[in-house]
Amino acid sequence: MIATRSAELPRTLFSEEHALLRETARRFCEREIAPYHAQWEAQGQVSREVWRKAGAAGLLCMALPEEYGGSDLDFRASVVLIEELAKINASGPGFSLQSDIVAPYILHYGSDEQKRTWLPKLASGEVISAIAMTEPGTGSDLQAVATRAERDGDGYAITGAKTFITNGVLADLIIVVAKTDASAGSRGISLFLVERHMPGFHGAPALKKLGLHAQDTAEFTMDRVKVPASAMLGAPGMGFKMLMSELAQERMSISVSAVASAEAGLAATIAYVRDREAFGKRVLDFQNTRFTLARLKAQIAMARAFVDRCVEALVEGKLDAATAAMAKLETTELQFRALDACLQLHGGYGYMQEYPIAKAWADARVQRIYGGSNEIMLEIIGRTLEG
Numbered sequence: 486m487i488a489t490r491s492a493e494l495p496r497t498l499f500s501e502e503h504a505l506l507r508e509t510a511r512r513f514c515e516r517e518i519a520p521y522h523a524q525w526e527a528q529g530q531v532s533r534e535v536w537r538k539a540g541a542a543g544l545l546c547m548a549l550p551e552e553y554g555g556s557d558l559d560f561r562a563s564v565v566l567i568e569e570l571a572k573i574n575a576s577g578p579g580f581s582l583q584s585d586i587v588a589p590y591i592l593h594y595g596s597d598e599q600k601r602t603w604l605p606k607l608a609s610g611e612v613i614s615a616i617a618m619t620e621p622g623t624g625s626d627l628q629a630v631a632t633r634a635e636r637d638g639d640g641y642a643i644t645g646a647k648t649f650i651t652n653g654v655l656a657d658l659i660i661v662v663a664k665t666d667a668s669a670g671s672r673g674i675s676l677f678l679v680e681r682h683m684p685g686f687h688g689a690p691a692l693k694k695l696g697l698h699a700q701d702t703a704e705f706t707m708d709r710v711k712v713p714a715s716a717m718l719g720a721p722g723m724g725f726k727m728l729m730s731e732l733a734q735e736r737m738s739i740s741v742s743a744v745a746s747a748e749a750g751l752a753a754t755i756a757y758v759r760d761r762e763a764f765g766k767r768v769l770d771f772q773n774t775r776f777t778l779a780r781l782k783a784q785i786a787m788a789r790a791f792v793d794r795c796v797e798a799l800v801e802g803k804l805d806a807a808t809a810a811m812a813k814l815e816t817t818e819l820q821f822r823a824l825d826a827c828l829q830l831h832g833g834y835g836y837m838q839e840y841p842i843a844k845a846w847a848d849a850r851v852q853r854i855y856g857g858s859n860e861i862m863l864e865i866i867g868r869t870l871e872g
């Protein structure tokens with residue numbers, strides 16, 4: 486094990502292999518993402534090309550077995566990429582959603598045919614994917630989804646509307662949450678692999694958002710989209726259980742990005758206040774500035790240690806839902822608090838789009854909402870209070 490620099494304590498999460506991977510990821514971000522991100526923000530989506538390039542560089546689905554196009558690594562490899570993307574505030578590419586959320590569902594619950602068909606294409610970036618739980622009428626309350634999948638000959642006909650779907654414009658393949666038995670509560674929910682080109686699938690342009698301008702978050706409707714029975718992921722009625730078991734990893738990817746983003750915001754702000762002068766001295770020399778930044782530095786160091794420990798537990802298969810919820814809750818609150826304080830220390834320039842801190846602040850706001858809102862995280866943690 487080698488240690489890499491954290492705010493204070495050396496990190497023990499990574500090996501030599503991760504250090505090399507970080508170098509690859511950093512170079513990829515520098516060459517293939519940073520120069521294009523502003524253009525993608527104006528277009529409301531990233532290019533398909535960057536997905537293929539990420540696949541070719543071996544940066545997608547790294548935790549998949551080699552037989553499916555992965556690198557046989559584990560979630561720590563994703564941590565490296567998520568951190569490098571967050572460092573440059575590259576909030577457009579939805580790589581983590583594909584690598585850390587969609588691919589694991591197919592790997593863990595897919596049939597051999599589903600795995601052989603989809604996983605290599607997800608790893609190469611040839612196929613872009615999404616997961617659609619949220620609907621216009623329900624988000625937090627997953628059991629209330631209204632999308633239904635009715636038996637239709639040998640397969641199912643799916644009808645319903647989904648919204649706020651990450652990668653929703655570019656996605657070729659979408660895991661859709663639908664009810665196969667409306668009377669069975671959570672046991673009536675199933676997951677389906679739906680393809681965009683299927684008749685009855687109606688996509689829409691990217692939604693206009695407060696931040697994440699390069700991310701193609703979108704809504705879509707399905708009007709009796711016919712899928713074969715083989716498009717179901719796992720068994721009928723198992724959807725809710727599958728969703729619950731995979732959410733911890735989604736929450737860790739959010740937590741990892743939150744800490745890295747807060748750290749990047751802090752570094753950018755230290756650089757800014759060292760140069761900026763007011764009342765004849767550097768802004769860094771005001772005690773208020775140093776105390777604000779010192780407190781953030783301490784809080785980020787603590788958050789990083791907790792998140793690293795959670796990642797270790799996740800890799801060992803030992804991370805429970807409540808602990809993942811604690812990480813998601815506290816890191817996203819910290820990220821927003823940190824970036825808000827950092828923006829304040831930039832004065833008026835902090836409010837200008839051309840300053841990265843302004844974009845980072847706007848992008849960070851949603852971290853407290855998606856992946857399960859932070860109120861839902863409190864609910865999950867709250868359930869453990871009485872043992």
Ligand SMILES: Cc1cc2nc3c(=O)[nH]c(=O)nc-3n(C[C@H](O)[C@H](O)[C@H](O)COP(=O)(O)OP(=O)(O)OC[C@H]3O[C@@H](n4cnc5c(N)ncnc54)[C@H](O)[C@@H]3O)c2cc1C
Binds near residue numbers: 619622702854861
């Ligand atoms: C940019 C973006 C990307 C997203 N990507 C995806 C995606 O890829 N796939 C996907 O399926 N969804 C995605 N979402 C949706 C996201 O997960 C939901 O918005 C989120 O779960 C909240 O659901 P909601 O918007 O319906 O809010 P609601 O559920 O209506 O909640 C409204 C408010 O009530 C609170 N609340 C709800 N229930 C409780 C409770 N029991 N106790 C206390 N407070 C409660 C919430 O915390 C919130 O503050 C995305 C959203 C955004 C904005």
